[in-house]
Amino acid sequence: MADETKNENQPAAAPPAQREESLSRTQFQPVRRSDEGMLGPRENESVLVRRIFIYGFLSLLLFGIIWFFMEDPGGYLSGWTNKPVSLSWSGLIVYSSIVALVLFLVILLFRYLSLMNMAYLNTTKHTIEEGHDPNFLPPVSIIVPAFNEGKLLHSTVASLLEMDYPQYEILLVDDGSTDDTREVARALVGIYRQGAVEVRLVEKANGGKATALNAGIQVSRYDYVLNVDGDSQLSPDTLRKTIRHFVDPRLGAIAGNVKVLNRDNIWTTLQALEYVEGLNMARSAQSIVKLVNIIPGPLGLFRKQSIVDAGWYSSDTFAEDADITLKIIRAGWRVEYEPDAKSYTEAPDKIVDLLKQRYRWTRGIIQAVRKHRDLFFNPTINFGGTIVMWSMAFEALIWPIMNIFANAYFIFIALVFDMSYYLVYWWLSLTILDLIAALYCVAVEKEEARLVFYSLFYRLFFILIVDVCKTFATIEEFLGIGMSWGKLERIGSGSKQ
């Protein structure tokens, strides 16, 4: 009996002829997104080039002034101050190094400590919070957009069918895949768990993830939609843990806890640490003020009304998850984070694939920030939105450039002025901060202890590489250089297990 039950819960392929007879087909028109009003005018390329020239000229002018007074050829400074000029190259370098080191460390310390404190408060709140209504279990539509996910789609649906939840439907959306995704998805269409779960499929021409999500949401039956990636695997209690928050009628969406599935080399292990320390800790901190700034693609549960209010997903950025989150926040909805709702995703295991992913993320986030730039200086639109925009701009734009600049500066003074100990102090300070953050996050998330050891290489090695990519991506985005989606090569580690 137990075996039969298990069979009903698992997807399988029926003979094609029999399946074709038992499937119904309905044509429908795609929904039109309605957020065009949020788009500002695109900046002309010539304006950008002119701006670069002006800023470059001003920088050179400033450098020239410093150079002039440094040498003090006519004794002007001495004449003004009646004192001998004490400004020398080595003095300037030493003082500016100390100022840079202290300034960067103060900003960093502030960032880390505020994030950790807020994350701690959120974790405490989450731990002591009274149990939610156990009867609040509304049916949920799970949307799985897939483009060339033939290798992993079966295991993704299998993990979704194992979900401990009374009633839900799974909507697979094949976004014009060129591999066997459509055939795999068709074989999965059916009714499972004695009518409690229905799997349907939307077949459409290739149009990007945003259009695939819109198509799925458009035909979804229920008021709550769970968006997952075609390569993600969810823990069985994800829906129960997440849906309980929606008792709050002001809540628009919940971000899930994304973890790296394939931790088999240094790149993926460092990404596992980054997901825990860099992404989840930040989301946990943002959740205390109900302003999580990115609902990750692998796991996000939405109230359907919030997506409709936000004007649906749009394809004008490469980070549709960041864009929809900003739109939901500016529409006045709250966004929270649920650490117990876990999704395991396959991380890129090669450096080039990692850079491809980060390049797309960075440009996508900058595009989303630029799209909603009116929020920057106008808190009357949405005060929370303004806070989110500044925090996103700092994390996506300022912080990577600051890190690159600091490293380059300390290398320069080490090579030219033989002051290499500043680099040691810089690395040591950051590594101690990372070590503390890693210890905290590993303890809170009950993660693998070995991740703490990797925090020693995290700052010097991993973050530097990622930040170089982010900086280039930022420059290219502001120069308006074209880009493509950049589909990652999947090895199907989830289905190999």
Next chain:
Amino acid sequence: MELVPILSTIILVGTIATFILAVAAYILYKIREGKARESHQQTGYMQQEPHVLVAPDRGQQPIIQQIQQTAPAPASMYQPAPGQPVQRQQLQAPQQGQNPNSLFWEYTDEGFVPVNPQQEQVQQPQQQQQAPQQSQQDEGYAWL
């Protein structure tokens, strides 16, 4: 020897090497990206092209598919994070969730059988939601 000079040399060399690696990897990525873009023609997206919804026929009896052994069992495919035990709850069909240790019993044709009160609570809203679901389906997607 002092620790700071040794550390500073290691970190200096490490940082410079990482910088070089990062820039080289980025250049490699851009070269590959450029080649990929040349070889792949972008598929034109026709905004108004209708999508097709494939669904099991609800008019018939629910299709209970039999597993084929060619596909690996989902239970073994699901992989928690290494070293991280994830609680896997065994899924049960709602009708079969009778707990032998339950304090609640119900009289049926087969005599008294144990009943899990929590399961009943779960089943109740599910049955209530079944009716609107059917009516929504009959109306198509008119709510949009």
